[in-house]
Amino acid sequence: MPRLLGRKTIRYDSVTSTNEVLKALALEGIETGTLVTAKVQTHGRGRLERRWESPEGGLWMSVLFEMPPGFDSSRYGLLPLMAGASVATAILMEHGLDAGVKWPNDVLIAGRKACGILGEIFTVGDRHLAIIGIGINVNNRVQVGYDFSSGTTSIAEEFGKSVKTEVLENTVLEELEFRHDLLVSGEYDKILEDWRELSVTLGRKVHIVMPGGEMTGIARDIDPTGALLVEMDDVIHKVNAGDCRHLE
Numbered sequence: 001m002p003r004l005l006g007r008k009t010i011r012y013d014s015v016t017s018t019n020e021v022l023k024a025l026a027l028e029g030i031e032t033g034t035l036v037t038a039k040v041q042t043h044g045r046g047r048l049e050r051r052w053e054s055p056e057g058g059l060w061m062s063v064l065f066e067m068p069p070g071f072d073s074s075r076y077g078l079l080p081l082m083a084g085a086s087v088a089t090a091i092l093m094e095h096g097l098d099a100g101v102k103w104p105n106d107v108l109i110a111g112r113k114a115c116g117i118l119g120e121i122f123t124v125g126d127r128h129l130a131i132i133g134i135g136i137n138v139n140n141r142v143q144v145g146y147d148f149s150s151g152t153t154s155i156a157e158e159f160g161k162s163v164k165t166e167v168l169e170n171t172v173l174e175e176l177e178f179r180h181d182l183l184v185s186g187e188y189d190k191i192l193e194d195w196r197e198l199s200v201t202l203g204r205k206v207h208i209v210m211p212g213g214e215m216t217g218i219a220r221d222i223d224p225t226g227a228l229l230v231e232m233d234d235v236i237h238k239v240n241a242g243d244c245r246h247l248e
């Protein structure tokens with residue numbers, strides 16, 4: 001069992017969004033490590049206010065992190081990477097499925113999206129807080145015909161039968177706590193190396209849509225802040241945020 005994450009757990013049958021509920025609790029001062037889960041989300045959110053399909057059978061959860069005093073804010077980009085690596089590792093450990101991380105915030109199984117991560121950072125007084133929202137398609141199916149770019153899948157679909165969400169949830173929390181401790185102790189290189197090993201993006205030809213434009217190139221590496229380094233016309237470009245599509 002994890003020591004910190006999920007020490008306090010609040011479970012709902014249905015909420016708008018676990019991130020939204022946890023944020024409201026955090027603003028009221030709820031303790032670090034609190035976990036909020038829901039069987040169903042009516043307004044599950046992706047990045048840029050996109051919709052996240054959250055029917056019954058999936059694992060929809062949010063965890064509250066607190067950054068230590070003096071935390072280097074340029075490292076916030078590591079949070080979604082850590083969460084993705086935790087989920088991919090947990091899926092491999094519990095179900096033996098070959099899950100990989102796609103920059104910046106997805107976990108893919110067999111090239112299809114099984115999990116998305118939504119990180120949010122904010123301050124309450126002098127506390128620097130982060131909510132890590134994790135959505136994993138476990139026993140649910142995802143509506144066909146939606147605007148999915150890379151296709152979607154679920155653990156049950158890949159595994160061939162239904163699995164226990166509680167077991168996966170616990171392992172995800174243990175993995176996340178392990179990486180949380182690395183972050184708090186400043187062992188950033190270990191976090192980066194772990195992500196690189198699980199990456200299905202590095203070395204691929206990618207198309208990136210950023211807030212200020214688009215580019216196509218080869219994903220070469222991530223930098224110490226979690227930004228993607230893309231080579232285009234022999235020049236390395238640093239991409240802090242954006243949507244990434246694997247082309248080859």
Ligand code: BT5
Nearest residue numbers: 017018019044045046047050052053061116117133134135
């Ligand atoms: C994400 O955004 O992938 C972040 C998803 C985070 C969901 C969790 S669930 C618990 C917590 N509470 C919340 O409200 N959110 C978090 P993004 O990279 O923007 O991808 C969004 C896109 O993924 C959508 O536009 C769809 O194309 C696709 N999508 C929607 N639902 C999906 C699903 N269940 N499985 C796979 N892909 C989905």
